[in-house]
């Protein structure tokens with residue numbers, strides 16, 4: 460989750476099944492109206508895309524970070540209606556990781572990932588709470604539907620030099636947990652690729668490593684190819700100025716490519732400014748198919764093979 464929009468104040472409470480209020484927009488309310496017209500709709504959910512011919516999974520999303528509460532079942536129904544069969548719900552701190560455990564128990568269309576986000580590590584370390592938080596993440600990772608540690612990594616955009624030591628320590632601890640529990644690991648990396656690579660070289664990567672919301676260039680894609688690390692592309696690959704991401708996708712080994720929304724952030728072009736959600740994933744899948752010269756069904760098959768290799772099966 461590499462955008463500066465994630466603020467704790469945006470974190471909304473979630474009600475598990477009965478909630479349907481005016482605060483909940485399309486697609487979570489079937490009777491509300493969505494449109495792709497006009498800037499007047501800025502801030503509202505975009506209309507659903509055409510369904511995918513082969514259902515795929517959203518490899519990284521946050522159901523608890525929207526500006527308004529999300530009714531989980533309805534959100535997953537809206538996704539399923541356009542060929543997004545399920546998602547990996549990702550925790551970034553203790554509250555959202557606890558939410559992730561509840562979510563994977565509540566709906567079989569979800570698998571989960573738990574972690575302390577690199578931007579949260581310095582504050583926890585300063586308060587003397589980081590070790591306890593890491594211990595709780597480790598305990599939560601024992602749940603059979605938690606299939607990844609993430610998002611962890613390094614972020615030098617939001618955290619200055621005084622927070623680096625805590626981020627490095629936290630990242631190493633997450634790598635240890637993933638390896639000890641044989642889980643995949645989702646890396647959040649912002650403005651810190653050299654140090655992420657240095658730490659991975661020093662302590663060794665877990666068996667399945669994912670650069671979530673891949674933000675590198677063709678050179679990093681070549682390194683991932685060499686190492687067998689996965690690259691998860693988000694809506695950013697559709698952004699007009701994202702030439703580096705499209706070059707990376709072009710050289711990425713197809714067996715290492717994944718897709719995600721990182722919802723509610725990073726809404727694909729041309730819907731930037733609208734909230735993102737798992738039902739928007741087909742826009743990115745279609746863009747990736749076009750960029751790699753595949754038909755959409757073949758792209759879906761590639762993504763599903765890779766998704767299963769990283770997270771196992773949902774059923």
Ligand SMILES: [Zn+2]
Nearest residue numbers: 460549610721
């Ligand atoms: Zn994220």
